Amino acid sequence: MDRSRDSGWGTPNVGSPYTLNAANRFSISQGVGAMKILPGKNSYATSPLQEANVSARFDVSFDSLPQSGSVYAHLGLRHSGDSRYESSLRLTSSGKLTLEVSKTIAGKKTVIDSHLIASKATVGKAYRIEFEVTGAKAPTLKARAYAGDSVPQWQIEATQSGASVISTAGSLRIGGYLSAAASKSAGIHVDNLRAASASELDVAEAQPLELDLPLAEAKPLEADIPPTQETESPKPTPTPTPTPSPEQNLPAGALYVSPEGSSGAAGTLQSPLGSIGAAVAQADAGQSIVVRAGSYHESLKIPAGKKLHLSNYPGEKVWLDGSSTLNGFTSNSNGYSTAWKYDFDSSPTYTRGAEDNTQEAWGFVNDSYPMAAHPEQVWIDGVRQKQVKSLASVEPGSFHVDKAGNKLTLGTNPEGKRVQASTLVKALSIRADGSSVDGINVRKFAPSVPDMGAVTAEKPGITLKNLTVEDSATTGINVSAVNNQISNVSIQRSGMLGMNAVYADGLKVSKLNASSNNVEKFNSSPVSGGLKITRSRNIAVTDSVMKNNYGPGLWIDESVYNSMILNNDLISNTGHGLSLEISAKATVANNRIIDNGGNGIKLNNTNDVAIWNNTISGKNRVLNIVQDTRRGANKSDAGHDPRQSFPDSTMPWVIKNVTVKNNVLSNTGGGNAIVAVEDYSKQLTAEQMKITLDSNAYHRTGSTNPRWSSVWSNAAANPSVYTTLAAFQQAEGQDVSSFEVTASTVLNSDHQPTSAVTGKASSATVLPSSIASLIEENAGSKRLGAYSR
Incomplete structure (x- = not known):
């Protein structure tokens, strides 16, 4: 910025003009840009970029500490409308300086991760922010901030996925924000702004730009260097959509907590408490507690009779750290x-x-x-x-x-x-009906197996949403009461199990991501993997991902009645993708169950099951329907729900009334069969079990891989085995509208059926309204496998 301007930032030497949201807040003096920031207001400049994969940087210094709240300096990429990825330096009134990476979608900001840069930052000192965004379907965000010449490793790295990723180039945005609680305006100074293309193919080799690298050598984009010249008769600047202040979304009458707070504080936004535990102790039943960004080394209990609503401050990252x-x-x-x-x-x-x-296959360790x-x-x-x-x-x-x-x-x-x-056992024990926890993340706690989990929901009506639980010694989350809800929760790297639920009637789990759990390698049975639910009634698991767990992906076991397993991805778990065991009544629809080490679906001693429109693929039996000697009328068999009268007429633990339609059943080589129905107790034929299969796509990689297309129970006699689907259809009258494909694969890289399957969609059964309403698809439509998403 080799010029001076009292208003605006002048004309750049290279690149497209910037658009300023308020030109009178921008100036240049002695080659350094300045920006004035008003309480509760954003000041920013934007300029279009030609490429989506960009490395950007600038140097920033803060003119003063805010008297209260925080002042931010932002560097945004892929800015369009009111959506963007952003790397920010946040300076608090105590001098704490934190690097934050966030995404804003349609004006709603979510902090992805944060990293402490300095406990006591120096006012006027230049700190460099470097921010890189690459990739389209799953963008990777990298950020770091530092002072001086020593360049650290990336301090924050995150990969985004899902429907809300920002994949287009958009604009570069540089700006600042000041909390509305501040009593006077703040200022920042910026210099050495650069934006250069970062080829998606060369991300691993990309090097940080050097301070003295001339702009022409940095491969400048359209938006490189400073903003627009303001002439005496400037063109009208489009009015930007205002970004709502976080304070506008705060609950009335809340208590506030901040790392900069104190134990004797009033608990207001301007005078926050210093610990969450202090706020829990001070709060009245029904009150909200809002927690500012930071790490809190606390073990919390929400006591019985004290319903509380615990949440993060909007857009800020909060960790309970054990x-x-x-x-x-x-x-x-x-x-x-x-x-x-x-x-x-x-x-x-x-x-x-x-x-x-000590019983075989029943030891934990x-x-x-x-x-x-x-x-x-x-x-x-x-x-x-x-x-x-x-x-x-x-x-x-x-x-x-x-x-x-x-x-x-x-x-x-x-x-x-x-x-x-x-050094702490549990993060959060919730013992008050109707409490909620929103946006409070949990990491590195050490619950033992009998502690049940790092987070335990122990009373009815509890809601957990928008949080991450990671690196728990045994189990991440446990639910042990009725009518609890789990939504948009990520559980990863738990020692034994991602999430467990028992006596959890009415449980609703949606958008759970349980990945890479059982890092301590507990035995797969009796408990391990992504999510296990036992002794519960009327439960739903929807729109969730259980992936890369050591053990089963999803395990429904021990007298679970009426399960809805809908729209999930159960992928690359070492055990079964989905296990339904000694339970009753389940709907399994529109799931993708891919590349699991055990069976795709194992259905064990469970009656009244509807399996519709799933894509199931793996190197083992794709669908394995198995009856064993356990019976609901035998009290000595473990797994009864003690809350129900004995014998429980809803729990015979006998396979009966199983419908399998419109599924892709792909065996990629192993497990000796695509579909198997067997009775190890030697009492029931497949006909007596009332198994109905039709309109399915069978796949195998070769005529003898797997060896059989189908296995069919004959009670006391050995089961019948059929090397082809045609032989099975002719002998048993099952799967009459189904077809078999022999090929290397019938799924693409996104787990969608190829033309070998989609070309025969006319053989599908029309989707009944009872299933269509559950998976939000059109009744009467015809499709093989899971619907696209």
Whole structure:
């Protein structure tokens, strides 16, 4: 900015003119741009970009600390209308400086992640923001901020997905915002703005731009350098759509919490409390608690009879963090040791103090992973360390806890690294009916197996939404009461299980993402994987993803009555994609169940099941319908719901009335059959089970891969096996409108059927209104497999 201007930012040497939302708030002096920011107002400049994949940067300094609230400096990419990706520096009244990455969709801002830059920032000091956005279907966002010449690694990296991603080039946006609570305006100064193309193909090799790189060498885009010249008769500037202030969406009468607050504060927006626990103690039943951005090392209980509504401040990232930083390591012959004062419960079952089950296939802990039930967790620079049983076994990447000697020993040298360890057991125990938690994220807590989870919803009518639970030692979330709702929740890297629910009648789970759980490698049975629901009635799991879990994706087990399993993706789990076991009445429709290690769907001792329009593919039995010796009338068989009278007439635990229509059943090589119906108790034929199959697309990779198309129960006699669908149709009169395809694949990379299937859609059964209304598709339509989404 080699010029001076009292109003506006003049004419750029290169690139398209900027549009300013208020030219009189912009100026240039001695080659540095200035921006005035009014309380509750955005000041910003935008300019179009020719490319979507962009690396951008600028230097910013803050003129002063805000008297209250926060002042922001923004660098936005792919800005269009009132949507964009943005990297921001947020400076609080205490001097805390935080880097935030956010997305704004139609004016609604969501903070994706944050990173502390300085506990006490220096006013007037230049901090550089670098921001890179690449990719279309799943954009990757990278950001960092720093002072001086030493360039750190990317401090925030995030990948976006789903229907709301921003994929077009849009404009660059540079600006600032000041909290409405501030009593006077603020100012920032900016310089060295650059925007350069970042080829999606070369992202991994992209290097940060150098400070002294001439603009012509930086491959400038249309929007590189400064904004428009304001002449004596400027053209009218389009009036931008105003972005609502977050304060406009705050609940009335709320208590406020901030890392900059104090225990004796009033709990107002201007005078917040310093801890969430203090707000819970002070709040009245029915009151809301709003939490400002930051990390809170707390274990919370919402007590019985005190319904509370706990939420993040709009657009700000809040973490309940169960970890502490470890210091004071000394080197010794075994590794690097420090004091350890925490004594976690390592009970391996849900009964505290009990030994593990010894019955075959019923023990929690696998002998190959003996430390699975020990809740201790350690990370070095964010990398999880493996716990070992003995001090002699310590090696780089592992750690050992000596409880008797109060010592923790690392195998990796911690010098110059950040060592974090879980030091709190639970994040949140919700014991008040009707409470809600919205936008409060949870990480690095250490619940043991009998603690049930890092977050436990223990009373009726609780809502959990818009939050992430990650790195819990055993289970992320547990629900143990009726009429709870889980919505837009992500659970990842739990030690044993993403989410568990029991006695949870009326449970509604929507937009759950349970991924990469059971990192401690507990046995798949009795419990592991993404989501397990037991002893509950009238439950729904919809629009969710269970992916890359060690164990089943979704497991419905032990007297669950009336399940709705709709519009989900159950992908690449090591166990079954979907398991329905000793339960009754279920609708499984419009799911994609792909590449799981076990069966696609395993239906075990469950009656009255409708399986419609699913795409199921994997290297095992695609649909495995199995009856065993367990019966609902046998009290000694485990899994009864003690709340129901015995015998429970709704729970015979006998396969009966199973309808399978309009599914793509793709076996990509293994498991000996595409579809199998068997009775291990040798009592029932498939006809007696009342199995109905029709209008399905069978797929195999070769005439003998898998060996059989179908397996069909003959009660006490060996089941019939059919090498082709045609032979099955002729012998059993089943699947008369179905067809079989022999090819390498019948699905594309998005798990959608290829023309080998879609070309025969006329063979599908028209979608009945009872199913159409559940999956929000048109009744009477004809499709094979899951509908597009």
